[in-house]
Amino acid sequence: MGTLRPDFYARSVLEVAPELVGCTVTHGNVSGVIVETEAYHDSEPACHAFAGLTPRTQTLFGAPGNAYVYRSYGVHALLNAVCERDGVGAAVLIRALEPLDGVEDMLARRRLVGRPRSDGNGGVRVDDLCSGPGKLTQALGIWLSENGTSLSRGPIRINGRSRAWRDPEIVRSTRVGISHAVDLHWRFSAADNPHVSRPRPPIAPRGPALARVRPRLARPRA
DNA sequence: CATGGGATTGACT
DNA sequence: GTCAATCCCATGC
Numbered sequence: 001m002g003t004l005r006p007d008f009y010a011r012s013v014l015e016v017a018p019e020l021v022g023c024t025v026t027h028g029n030v031s032g033v034i035v036e037t038e039a040y041h042d043s044e045p046a047c048h049a050f051a052g053l054t055p056r057t058q059t060l061f062g063a064p065g066n067a068y069v070y071r072s073y074g075v076h077a078l079l080n081a082v083c084e085r086d087g088v089g090a091a092v093l094i095r096a097l098e099p100l101d102g103v104e105d106m107l108a109r110r111r112l113v114g115r116p117r118s119d120g121n122g123g124v125r126v127d128d129l130c131s132g133p134g135k136l137t138q139a140l141g142i143w144l145s146e147n148g149t150s151l152s153r154g155p156i157r158i159n160g161r162s163r164a165w166r167d168p169e170i171v172r173s174t175r176v177g178i179s180h181a182v183d184l185h186w187r188f189s190a191a192d193n194p195h196v197s198r199p200r201p202p203i204a205p206r207g208p209a210l211a212r213v214r215p216r217l218a219r220p221r222a
Numbered sequence: 223c224a225t226g227g228g229a230t231t232g233a234c235t
Numbered sequence: 236g237t238c239a240a241t242c243c244c245a246t247g248c
Contacts, residue, residue: 074241134230
């Protein structure tokens with residue numbers, strides 16, 4: 001599985017977002033498999049680029065295959081892959097990873113946040129290491145300074161799907177944490193993967209029997 | 223220039 | 236379920 005080239009990203013963000021599920025993000029000696037993404041496009045008001053070309057959205061409107069890293073809630077760095085042609089503001093938000101390499105380093109970084117609790121990993125379970133867009137940048141050590149760097153040649157790399165992730169089952173649902181365009185089903189998650197973020201997406205359709213057994217999981221939002 | 227609102231998380235009730 | 240932390244930047248006066 002080689003590093004994805006810019007032309008992979010130079011397509012509709014709605015094609016790229018589900019195809020990034022199963023791909024691998026690498027930063028330094030840590031890596032993880034993407035298990036959840038969201039698509040954003042300047043045509044809809046939840047996207048930062050909806051406001052047009054500003055200092056903040058310059059990266060978004062720039063070349064496909066670059067990293068758009070921005071600060072969220074004044075606290076967290078969120079990682080996106082810029083998509084579509086130069087001049088279009090579109091990106092895929094990387095929302096969750098299944099940790100692959102460097103788990104010890106991820107734990108070390110994630111242990112530093114919040115007050116330590118009295119469990120084994122200083123308050124962080126492996127399933128929760130990268131189960132959110134702010135968590136995964138913390139675990140991988142990705143900084144705001146890497147905004148605009150190439151995902152093909154820069155410090156952050158995204159590689160194509162490994163054999164184990166060929167043709168993953170993907171669940172489609174609404175995006176998280178936004179107040180506009182809430183009806184768009186532009187969130188893509190690996191079905192039944194324990195590393196996806198909250199709120200958990202609807203379970204994958206598997207036939208009526210299982211749906212009857214676990215009805216409570218169908219509507220996780222409160 | 224002042225203000226307000228987040229593509230969130232973790233701790234606490 | 237509720238809430239604070241924290242800062243960039245878009246918007247409006």
